[in-house]
């Protein structure tokens with residue numbers, strides 16, 4: 001059990017716990033399909049980070065025959081109205097799978113949502129968690145780009161990136177995209193409920209540049225037989241990213257994945273590097289590992 005188990009116990013009276021006891025895990029119907037497949041609570045969850053490469057990770061994991069993935073983001077633990085629907089609702093969102101398969105869902109917002117670590121712990125304290133992180137500055141720019149395009153789709157204007165990143169000449173710490181890249185802050189919350197060896201961190205920058213070795217590590221963490229191969233990946237020059245090859249089927253990620261980021265001048269980049277230096281260091285200490293972040 002995590003060392004902070006007593007902390008979790010102390011909050012056992014919380015509304016969440018009561019809510020969960022109303023939908024006891026034993027009462028859950030693992031809906032059976034006539035073909036023998038069933039829906040299960042997830043054995044592993046990709047908890048984030050937003051824009052870290054969560055979709056790529058899920059798609060790459062689904063190359064494995066012993067993995068069944070929920071295609072859409074479920075947002076069970078982070079959206080109050082969904083969480084109130086209870087675990088049966090959650091199971092109903094899961095894919096039908098064979099007995100030998102692991103069920104996996106991904107919701108990138110879980111990592112940064114304050115109530116989620118305890119809620120996941122209450123469901124299954126020995127669940128395996130996958131966290132994909134990339135250079136915090138790249139993540140900020142990717143986050144900005146995502147929101148920029150969301151606005152564009154609705155014919156709305158969105159401020160230039162510099163305007164959001166800076167306030168009175170300093171990094172705007174209230175800008176959400178900056179805040180979400182403070183990995184050490186959110187990681188601390190997860191480590192209050194889960195030991196480090198239950199959280200596998202995927203290097204999102206490496207998943208982009210050379211996905212196969214990262215996926216081998218994921219297979220090992222999930223105790224899956226090594227079935228994903230280097231031949232499952234090929235570099236698509238037009239897309240500028242690796243795409244997947246599954247039997248004779250080739251597929252790249254959606255065009256919204258791998259978009260160009262706005263150019264940022266070197267003055268602002270230096271400021272961002274300075275700003276993230278300490279938080280990154282704290283994160284490396286927390287997880288006992290370093291990453292090639294600039």
Ligand SMILES: Nc1ncnc2c1ncn2[C@@H]1O[C@H](COP(=O)(O)OS(=O)(=O)O)[C@@H](OP(=O)(O)O)[C@H]1O
Pocket residue numbers: 049050051052053054055056108141142143145146207208241242243253256257258259
């Ligand atoms: N193989 C491959 N193909 C395309 N894109 C890839 C791939 N591997 C990782 N990525 C990176 O994934 C980034 C999007 O991250 P997420 O899927 O976590 O975004 S989201 O939070 O679900 O919106 C996305 O961010 P952007 O480059 O900013 O679009 C990609 O850099």
